[in-house]
Amino acid sequence: MIDISTLTIVCRLWRVRAARLRPDLLPAGSPDRSLERWVVEDEAGQIYVVERLDPRTAPHKMRVAAILDALARAGLDKAHGYLEDSAGWHVLPLGNSYWQISPYLRGEPVPRPGWVQEGWRGQALADFIIELRRVTTGLSLPPGDPFSIRDFVITLDGRLSQERPELASQIAPIVEPLLDRWLGPDVPLHTAFCHGDPHPLNVIWQEQEIRAVIDWEFCGTKPQAYDVALLIGCAGSEDPEALKGPFVRALLARLRAAGHPAAADPALWALVLGIRFGWLSEWLRRADEEMLALELDYMRLLVERRDELRGAWGAM
Secondary structure: OOOHHHHHHHHHOOOOOEEEEOOOOOOOOOHHHOOEEEEEEEOOOOEEEEEEEOHHHHHHHHHHHHHHHHHHHOOOOOEOOOOOOOOOOOOEEEOOEEEEEEEOOOOEOOOOOHHHHOHHHHHHHHHHHHHHHHHHOOOOOOOOOOOOHHHHHHHHHHHHHHHOHHHHHHHHHHHHHHHHHHOOOOOOOOEEEEOOOOOHHHEEEEOOEEEEEOOOOOOEEEEOOHHHHHHHHHHHHHOHHHHHOHHHHHHHHHHHHOOOHHHHOOOHHHHHHHHHHHHHHHHHHOOOHHHHHHHHHHHHHHHHOHHHHHHHHHHO
16 A cells, blocks of 8 residues: 655656645546556645556557657647656656656546447547547657557467367357458558547546547557547447447548548458457456457457448448
8 A cells, every 4th residue: 555655755756746645536547557556636736647557568658658749749639648757758767666647637427338329429539530640640659560450360369279269269250251351461451540549438528528538558550440440349339239329420420521531441340340359358368258258249249230330330
């Protein structure tokens, strides 16, 4: 259990004079992005989120922080970055851990599963995706390896064949056509810089607007429709009928009106399905057999409704 004296020492690295813990406030976003995190208030009443990091993740955290700085300088006001010290470092060592700190932003809670019925959230996230594309086109960002869904699925399938052969057998009717046809080696996948996980829960919402987008851990070069496909897939995981519901309709309509290529990408449906393998991997990591079974059912549903969904999304 950490006390304010320890966090006071940590915060001094960024010239923040921590005065008290704020256990009444919860940081937004996933708690899995760090080992521990706390909300602290300084002597002037400013509030911050302090995160303790696994040293093994420090290089990646530094890259993400540098990307957020570059995006903010390029004019993306929704990029929620981290504080830097006097030497310009965002991630600093102290003791056996690394640390980072960011301003705490208040936001409004996201109703679950109610957000899938709110078209205005789809429009707002579409606007963010449009602006992200505009800002990053031609922008030089810290390099990283492009993400390949095909490679991810191939690697996961190989691991399952060794560790969970019964599960590999269950998903074979999905993996084989996905790799051979739907996301086959000849399918053109144009790439762009993507957030990587723009779920509504990774957004600070205020008065039906996006105040900030957080949790950029998976950002990088991906298929251009990646963020859109992830949002659609997340909506459908809350409620399968939401795959054609208000959130998805508004998302695609706003993108199409702006001429964003993701809305007309022929690989959109296949990307929605392919991204679900990331969730499958997550449930395996957590040893959550119930969610694993639900994920398999959802993936089968996406395959069964392939023609229907492709037609519907193309008309939205």
